[in-house]
Amino acid sequence: MPERSRHDQEFLDLPPEELNTEHLDNQVQKAQEQLLSLKRQQDQIERQKRELEELSRRQEQLHGGKTEMQEKFTRALVVLERETYDAQKRVELLHGIQETFTGHLHYLESINPKAWDGVDMNKELNRAISAVDDARSEYSKALPRISPTTDTDSGMDPVAMSAGYQMDYATGQEKGFNYWLKAGFAFTLPLFAIGLVLVFLLFALLSS
Numbered sequence: 535m536p537e538r539s540r541h542d543q544e545f546l547d548l549p550p551e552e553l554n555t556e557h558l559d560n561q562v563q564k565a566q567e568q569l570l571s572l573k574r575q576q577d578q579i580e581r582q583k584r585e586l587e588e589l590s591r592r593q594e595q596l597h598g599g600k601t602e603m604q605e606k607f608t609r610a611l612v613v614l615e616r617e618t619y620d621a622q623k624r625v626e627l628l629h630g631i632q633e634t635f636t637g638h639l640h641y642l643e644s645i646n647p648k649a650w651d652g653v654d655m656n657k658e659l660n661r662a663i664s665a666v667d668d669a670r671s672e673y674s675k676a677l678p679r680i681s682p683t684t685d686t687d688s689g690m691d692p693v694a695m696s697a698g699y700q701m702d703y704a705t706g707q708e709k710g711f712n713y714w715l716k717a718g719f720a721f722t723l724p725l726f727a728i729g730l731v732l733v734f735l736l737f738a739l740l741s742s
Contacts (some may be wrong), residue, residue, distance in 0.1 A: 631676045638669040 642665065650658045 627679060631680065634672060634676065638665075638672060641665055642669060 645662045645665065
């Protein structure tokens with residue numbers, strides 16, 4: 535109120551020649567220009583505010599993403615280091631087993647009873663049997679280390695199964711008379727059922 539009263543007082547103190555329409559129009563135009571200038575300043579301030587808020591949001595996004603990925607990579611590197619160490623130890627173990635198996639295989643392949651003529655047959659035979667027993671013992675001892683998750687107590691050889699030997703052998707053992715009898719019964723059962731249905735339908739038609 536004091537500001538308006540002072541403005542009104544200044545307006546009333548103007549000389550009569552200045553109290554014309556042109557002067558009033560100029561005052562109105564100046565006021566409008568001031569309002570437009572203030573509006574532009576307000577828009578600029580609001581735009582700067584939005585830009586600052588967006589920058590702040592993106593900085594928080596950067597900080598959160600950076601922290602998250604640093605933690606994930608740190609944990610992953612620890613796991614990878616442990617897995618790499620375990621894998622290297624397993625490779626060394628398997629490499630040693632491979633060398634042992636290769637040595638046993640080469641020795642077993644070199645055993646030739648036909649070449650024992652003129653030597654102590656009993657001694658050579660005992661040596662060969664001992665080599666076979668050692669090879670069997672080494673194989674049984676190494677088998678759980680090759681396939682540590684396989685139940686070796688079941689009597690199934692996981693190494694042979696992986697090569698298809700045990701599967702083929704077991705299949706061949708089961709395909710006897712009983713196997714084919716059951717298979718033939720299973721094959722003819724659907725045909726027998728269809729025949730019974732047809733007989734019942736025919737009987738129903740004749741009865742009607």
